[in-house]
Amino acid sequence: DRTRAIMICNPNNPTGYVYSREELEALRQIVLENDLFLLSDEVYREFVYDGQTHTSVMHLKGIEDRTIMLDSVSKRYSACGARIGMLASKNKEVINAALKFGMARLCPPTIEQVATEAGVDTPQSYFDEVIREYTERRDVMVKMLREMPGVVAPNPKGAFYLVVKLPVDDADRFAQWLLTDFDVDNETVMVAPANGFYSTPGLGKEEVRIAYVLNVEDIKKAMNILRLGLKAYPGRTR
Ligand SMILES: Cc1ncc(COP(=O)(O)O)c(C=O)c1O
Numbered sequence: 001d002r003t004r005a006i007m008i009c010n011p012n013n014p015t016g017y018v019y020s021r022e023e024l025e026a027l028r029q030i031v032l033e034n035d036l037f038l039l040s041d042e043v044y045r046e047f048v049y050d051g052q053t054h055t056s057v058m059h060l061k062g063i064e065d066r067t068i069m070l071d072s073v074s075k076r077y078s079a080c081g082a083r084i085g086m087l088a089s090k091n092k093e094v095i096n097a098a099l100k101f102g103m104a105r106l107c108p109p110t111i112e113q114v115a116t117e118a119g120v121d122t123p124q125s126y127f128d129e130v131i132r133e134y135t136e137r138r139d140v141m142v143k144m145l146r147e148m149p150g151v152v153a154p155n156p157k158g159a160f161y162l163v164v165k166l167p168v169d170d171a172d173r174f175a176q177w178l179l180t181d182f183d184v185d186n187e188t189v190m191v192a193p194a195n196g197f198y199s200t201p202g203l204g205k206e207e208v209r210i211a212y213v214l215n216v217e218d219i220k221k222a223m224n225i226l227r228l229g230l231k232a233y234p235g236r237t238r
Contacts, residue, residue: 005037006030011044011054014197014209015163016156018048021055028060038063041070044159046127049135052157064090073116082112134160137212137219144223148230150238162210163194169235171195171208182229189222189229206237 006027010019019027031038040057048054057067072085085108089095138155141162145153150167168174172193182188194207212219230236 003034003036005039007039007041008057009041010057011042011048011156011158012161013044013159014161014192014194015154016159016161018052018054018156018158024055024057024060027057028063031063031066037066037068039068039070043070043072043075046076047131047134047160048158049131049138050157054158058088058090066091068094073112073119077119077122079112079115082115083108084112084116134212137214137216138162140216141210141212141219141223144220144227148227150236151230160212162212163197163204163207164210165207166230167236167238168206168230168233169237171204171206173235174229174233175208177233177235178226178229182232184225184228187221187225189225191226 008019008027010024011017027038030036038057038060042054042056045054045056056069058069060067068087068089068091070085070087074080074082074084087094087098138160142153142155145151145162145164152165153162154164156162166174171191172195175191175193178188179190191208191210194204194209195202196204197209198204214222
């Protein structure tokens with residue numbers, strides 16, 4: 001009874017999941033039946049692989065006044081740190097309220113605003129190249145992860161993350177151990193324990209999120225370090 005909105009992240013951080021048109025239509029139905037808003041964080045919408053297409057909630061019919069799309073430039077142009085976020089909605093009340101909040105705060109940085117405006121003209125060829133590169137990085141990482149005994153790695157269709165199941169007692173402890181107790185020729189890897197992404201305590205205990213934002217050679221090196229780390233970790237379970 002207290003639910004006012006559904007919020008999704010599509011393509012998803014941390015799983016890389018991309019919602020299908022059918023799933024979005026189902027959400028549309030739930031929104032209508034229960035008098036809800038639908039918020040969709042689509043900052044990774046250009047990063048969709050294997051010929052899949054991304055459907056924005058802005059294209060769902062009949063819920064235009066209930067739909068809010070959240071966006072940022074930081075992923076699109078590999079400009080993390082650029083403080084330029086935005087929202088889009090056809091609901092004028094929402095936009096007016098957001099504008100008031102915007103004016104009550106300090107303005108976003110001027111130089112990044114100018115750069116963002118110029119970024120609108122980025123040719124599709126840039127994104128084609130980026131998608132080709134990310135696909136290769138994902139493929140290399142997934143292949144190497146699947147070759148490690150006891151590791152379960154999905155092959156997500158979007159964003160640049162994987163949530164991977166590892167044969168460890170506690171992914172948090174394993175992530176710390178990699179940083180404090182393990183190295184290969186003075187190098188190690190850092191992974192994000194996935195339990196923090198779940199709202200249910202206890203879930204994700206054996207899972208980590210890995211981002212494939214390094215170049216292919218560095219990914220190969222990192223996966224080799226992870227493989228050796230899993231072998232040497234005292235809390236290995238399988
Ligand atoms: C799904 C999602 N939305 C928003 C952001 C943040 O964007 P910004 O860099 O504009 O703060 C991130 C960054 O990790 C993200 O993964």
